[in-house]
Amino acid sequence: MGAERALNAAGFVRKVGITFVWGEGRRPWDADFASQNEDGSFPADTEFVWHVERARYDAILVDCARRAGVEIWSEARAARCLRREGRVAGAVVERKGEAVRVSSRMLIDASGLNGFVEEARAARKWLADLKNVASYGYFKNARWPRIYPGHPDKTRTFICSRPEGWFWYIPLGRGLVSVGLVARAAQARRREGREMRELFLAAARRAPELRPLLDGASLVAGMDPSNPERDFFTAADWSYEAGRAAGPGWLACGDAAFFIDPLLSSGVLMA
């Protein structure tokens, strides 16, 4: 599809591993995809993945798929499965105020946590022990010291545990870092909107590793194309045990098929 070439050209930051500060010992330790040179830099041919801005990344994939001949309907919603002789045989799609019947030999459910195919949704077991809530935002003017996220050309995800839960710190570009806090849902219960935002910012200020990185940084809007004004986000209820990811005439992929904890930032790669 030419996606790799397009992604290389997009200039996304390259991730070469993860730095953790976890538990009581606050010494940072790394889990890198390759060994560092003696001076702490990485060899030119180090294995890497990209740290992408999701909206830009999705737009690149859509563009590559379209060029490869895929017909893409935006502003459409798959409403229900069509079934024939015990198999999934297509979907009814709501588009421009009409219900369109689309038949398929194999339907791929890539609907994320929503889950489109009922058999897969019904077979999910929700994990009470992992009932978490995430608060997150994107900061401009945040720092990238080598000890934590690495270097602007080859970076690491930085993860640190805190009494409230754990933080991610993911450099996305020279001026942009994604910062999020994953906390127990029980602690965050009954708090929403502005209060969640203030709690998130206060928790980041209390974290000794994050405070100096975020000194002088501020939240930016414009990261969510569906709501360009927003500069703070929350997410909840993403942890489930998958019971079923395929059946006659259908298969699921990504979050529709299985849950992956965001700790290792591997969800999009797996999807």
Ligand SMILES: Cc1cc2nc3c(=O)[nH]c(=O)nc-3n(C[C@H](O)[C@H](O)[C@H](O)COP(=O)(O)OP(=O)(O)OC[C@H]3O[C@@H](n4cnc5c(N)ncnc54)[C@H](O)[C@@H]3O)c2cc1C
């Ligand atoms: C707090 C948190 C932090 C995370 N951090 C990271 C990270 O740092 N790195 C990483 O790689 N992953 C991360 N993940 C995981 C990552 O977000 C998911 O694994 C990834 O988005 C899954 O991709 P997907 O395409 O399967 O689903 P999604 O990204 O959810 O996409 C599904 C799409 O299907 C559409 N859709 C749903 N239902 C329908 C329907 N009926 N008809 C038409 N369209 C429909 C939705 O609108 C959406 O566009 C994180 C997750 C959480 C909860």
